[in-house]
Amino acid sequence: MNDWMNQLDHRGVGLEALALALLLAGVGLLVWLLSRRYREGSQVLVGRHGFDGALFPVLALAGAYALNKAWPLLGLKLALLKLALPVLVSLMVIRVVVRILRAALPESRWVHVGERWVSWLDWGGSILWITGLWPVAMAELEAISWKLGGNSVSLRSLLEAGVSVAFVLVGSLWLSAVIESRLLTGAGDALSARKIVANLVKAGLLFVGLLLSLSSAGIDLTALGVLGGALGVGLGFGLQKLAANYVSGFVILAERSLRIGDMVMVDGFEGRITDIKTRYTVVRALNGREAVVPNEMLITQRVENSSLADRRVAVTTTVQVAYGTDVETLLPRIVEVVKQVPRVLRDPAPGALLQGFGADGMDLFVAFWIDDPENGQMGVRSQVNLAILRLFKELNVEIPFPQRVVHQR
Numbered sequence: 001m002n003d004w005m006n007q008l009d010h011r012g013v014g015l016e017a018l019a020l021a022l023l024l025a026g027v028g029l030l031v032w033l034l035s036r037r038y039r040e041g042s043q044v045l046v047g048r049h050g051f052d053g054a055l056f057p058v059l060a061l062a063g064a065y066a067l068n069k070a071w072p073l074l075g076l077k078l079a080l081l082k083l084a085l086p087v088l089v090s091l092m093v094i095r096v097v098v099r100i101l102r103a104a105l106p107e108s109r110w111v112h113v114g115e116r117w118v119s120w121l122d123w124g125g126s127i128l129w130i131t132g133l134w135p136v137a138m139a140e141l142e143a144i145s146w147k148l149g150g151n152s153v154s155l156r157s158l159l160e161a162g163v164s165v166a167f168v169l170v171g172s173l174w175l176s177a178v179i180e181s182r183l184l185t186g187a188g189d190a191l192s193a194r195k196i197v198a199n200l201v202k203a204g205l206l207f208v209g210l211l212l213s214l215s216s217a218g219i220d221l222t223a224l225g226v227l228g229g230a231l232g233v234g235l236g237f238g239l240q241k242l243a244a245n246y247v248s249g250f251v252i253l254a255e256r257s258l259r260i261g262d263m264v265m266v267d268g269f270e271g272r273i274t275d276i277k278t279r280y281t282v283v284r285a286l287n288g289r290e291a292v293v294p295n296e297m298l299i300t301q302r303v304e305n306s307s308l309a310d311r312r313v314a315v316t317t318t319v320q321v322a323y324g325t326d327v328e329t330l331l332p333r334i335v336e337v338v339k340q341v342p343r344v345l346r347d348p349a350p351g352a353l354l355q356g357f358g359a360d361g362m363d364l365f366v367a368f369w370i371d372d373p374e375n376g377q378m379g380v381r382s383q384v385n386l387a388i389l390r391l392f393k394e395l396n397v398e399i400p401f402p403q404r405v406v407h408q409r
Helices: 002-008 013-037 055-070 080-104 110-131 134-143 155-184 188-216 221-238 240-255 295-300 327-339 378-395
Strands: 145-148 151-154 263-266 269-276 280-284 290-294 303-305 313-321 351-357 362-370
Touching: 013 055, 013 080, 055 080, 080 110, 080 155, 110 134, 134 151, 134 155, 151 155, 155 188, 188 240, 240 269, 240 280, 240 290, 240 295, 269 290, 280 295, 290 295, 313 378, 327 351, 327 362, 327 378, 362 378
Parallel strands: none
Antiparallel strands: 145 151, 263 269, 263 303, 269 280, 280 290, 313 362, 351 362
């Protein structure tokens, strides 16, 4: 630490500070311009605001490295620029890992825990490097060892293996997230098919990444063969429901019997499918409530799908008119006013029928069709009822009140 303080105590440190400030300002301006131009681009590189992505520390590190190489050629002494390199490396690692985790696992609560651990470990390593304690710490970790089978394992080797495993898995998550976003962009009618491809690609990349990370950690993969077979048998018996949900998810996506955006009713819960995961399906009701439905239930139980073959849905309402009303003239007028309601389809055309004769009046049945069931039925039914009510007021058609005759002896 005293060496660093001595290096910083010279006349050229102010010039280094100015050069570093200009570098960071120029990189910041460049990243800000790129984030505005590619607002819908990679969240890993530019983030949400430009400066919180991985591009800023990467470019700043490249510029600082170039200054470190060019500064001695000018006959100037290195101090502050040399100190900036480990700081920028730590910032780059943190930004890259955090952004990849947020892009790949946006709804996971473990992302924040991973962010804190990455930050602590990274900044701790930077402090050890800057203070010159890194070789001492590595030697101490190497000295802590124990026998594992026939081999000697040190704490340093375990930490290095853990870091390599983490980096390989984070890289696999980032690659799978990029491929998934590319597949799902502008999918249209092929959204379900692309969703299953994205899930398969993600599972495959994670599996390959796990094998590569274990291999890089020095674990013999052939020794996992017997263990994997025994584990597979155990999972087959103990996790039947979970496996059934995963298989059902791929079946649903492959058959396209249920698609994102369909209006369905499952177990008495009606809503629109907002997402189909490999294990469950999210159904959102019109009142904002969401149901997480296991995929096995969608395969084994009856599901009402209002949008599978035809998005058009029939909606009905009833009204009563007094006896003596000219129903034959009234019914065509009702059909005409119902046609004027914005969401009501003209083909198939609405219909109005005399349903029956009630105790107080004649029951009229009105049916019409809509092609946007995701917007609900109560609103359009209310608009139709209001249109019929205005027509009755215009024609002086009476809606009867209940009447009772009381005989007194």
